[in-house]
Amino acid sequence: MMPETDRRGAALLARLDATPTPLALLDRVAAARPAHPALEYLPDAAGTPAVAVPYDRLLADVHRAAAALRRLGIGPDDGVAILLPFVPQVVTAVLAAATAGIAFPVNLLLSAEAIAAQLRLARVRVVVTMGPHPALDVRARVAAAVADAPGVATVVEVPVGPETTEALGWAAFLALGEGAGKVAPGDADRVAAFIHTGGTTGAPKLAQLSSRNLVAATLMVAAGSGIQPDDRVLTGLPLFHVGGLVDVLLAALSEGATVIFPTATALRNPAVVGRFWEIVDETRTSLIGSVPTILAAIVDAPRGSSTLATLRGLLTGGSPLAPELAKRVEAVSGRPVSQLYGMTETGGIVAVQPVDGRFHDHAVGPPVPLMQVEMGAGGEIRVAGPNVFQGYLTEAGVEGAPADGWFASGDLGDVLPSGELRITGRAKDVIIRSGHNIDPVLIEEVAHRHPAVAQAAAVAMPDDYAGELPVLYVMPRAGADCRAEDVAAFVAAAIAEPPARPRHVFVVPDLPLTPLGKIARFRLRQDATLHRVRAALADIAPGAEVYCTDPAAREVVVEVPGGLDEARRATVITVLARLGLILAEE
Secondary structure, eight states: OOOHHHHHHHHHHHHHHHSOSHHHHHHHHHHHOTTSEEEEEESOSSOOOOEEEEHHHHHHHHHHHHHHHHHTTOOTTOEEEEEOOSSHHHHHHHHHHHHHSEEEEOOTTOOHHHHHHHHHHTTEEEEEEEOOBTTBOHHHHHHHHHHTOTTOOEEEEEOSSSOOSSSEEHHHHHHTTTTOOOOOOOOTTSEEEEEEOSOSSSSOOEEEEEHHHHHHHHHHHHHHHTOOTTOEEEEOOOTTSHIIIIIIIIHHHHTTOEEEEESTTGGGOHHHHHTHHHHHHHTTOOEEEEOHHHHHHHTTSOOTTOOOTTOOEEEEOSSOOOHHHHHHHHHHHSSOEEEEEOOGGGTTOSEEOOOSSOOOOSSOOSBOTTOEEEEOGGGEEEEESTTOOOOEEETTEEEOOOSSSEEEEEEEEEEOTTSOEEEEEESSOOEEETTEEEOHHHHHHHHHTSTTEEEEEEEEEEETTTEEEEEEEEEEOTTOOOOHHHHHHHHHHHOSSGGGSOSEEEEOSOOOBOTTSSBOHHHHHHHHHHHHHHHHHTTTSTTOEEEOOOTTSOEEEEEOTTOOOHHHHHHHHHHHHHTTOEEOOO
16 A cells, blocks of 8 residues: 555646646636635725635636737746736736746845846846835836846836826736637746845846746645645735745645735735734634744734634744744634745745644644655755756856755754654854845945955844844954944945845954854854843843853853842743743853
8 A cells, every 4th residue: 555645745746747837727726616716805904895806817817918928029938027016916927927938026125226137137028017006116116127127128017006107007918918818838847937035235046946846836835734725815925935926825726725915015014914813804814824024023913802713823934933933823813833944946845834723843844745855964954856946047047956856955954753844053144034035145245345344244133023133243444434334324225125234233343263264153143142132131131141152142141130030030031032042051
């Protein structure tokens, strides 16, 4: 008899072979559930009825949009950039672009210069963006970027407010595809999506995912997490991140579930956060897609009289989840939080804890079906599977494609007796802020351009909201007038993405070095941890002396005159836990 894991893997492979592209997958689901709502969009947070898009209409719109893109000259190697908020048209645009060309969802927070650089690298010929919106200044930055990206031939505008005449309107765009009939899904093994990853400044780097990669990851997430056809998934995860695109949107659609967008700005909308639990009830949400930042925002929202009767769990990934935050969310909601582990290079999935009503250990779940995981040198996690990407597109060409099918994650981990994967650290020094990967080297490169800076090092500082924040340490040039505020302004002006701008700049006489003469980053992480802990304990334990000798900068010693009584000790432990830290014994 075939083992259960082998049966699940064989079933997924059969489904992948039958529907190897996102369009083929949507075709099959729409045929089975044509009238079932695929998407629901909340126009506001005040309880106005949602705008529903059933599967048959979504499929028809995707076919029309794909035909329109082909009529505009989009071929298999052409990029289609999508800069849209949480509106139904973003789903149509991404799926159509992945069918006709290469879908490239772009971060809405980027500067015009950064957008332009990415448009040029991705060979973008069509940009689908939004019209003017009072809370988002995207349109003006896109216009400036397009002016600096000569390959862009057409801009399509989705109205999210007053319509303009500066671009091809969405309705007119879809009309270009009228009467074209169904569009063929195309080659499943060609690149179908670009996802920006890594760097914060300088030349962009785009992970390439084929149609088969996308569908494989989609089916693997759905199988591992246990998404069901009748689920109603509320999400605030942007589609320029694989967590939003694959782990939530495509995984839910693959099972015929419903995805709910809570207003155009989602969890950036204070009104949504303030009424979050009421909205869960009003929309009959059964599953919440999140990252730790979202959980930190909603955990303090008043629950009021919300029953959460339809809610069966919360799914989170993107960055490490502090155990204390998980406990707080579970206490408020009464539902388990399931963790997911993946990366852009694997389409967003390696392992996941199933949403099955059980409260889980602090781990990231077992590897999903079809995912091969092994521990490499030093405990680094290596992965292989049909979801592993096709390499990075850079200005120098395609780099980093796994030659043997295996991808080294840069993360350290082990496998628990239960079979769940546990992440124990990172081999790389990447800073993860709210699921956003920030390369410290690129921050340092900018800092080194400041005339008063001799050396610079960026490290992570723990944060109870974002998980980690980038901070920068600089050593002045001899005789230079090096001021923290000047360096901070200089660096911020050169970094395109706001999350990557250092929260603090520390000017120090010397940077600590290892015996080999390299910067001792662990000592800087310790110092950053101490800075954050002192601020957090200022009112709780005034006059406390705080020490950190832990190489991982996770354990701290807190000393106060007369010692910590039981009540204050418990408070200190709670505060540290929210920062992902542990109170160490003296």
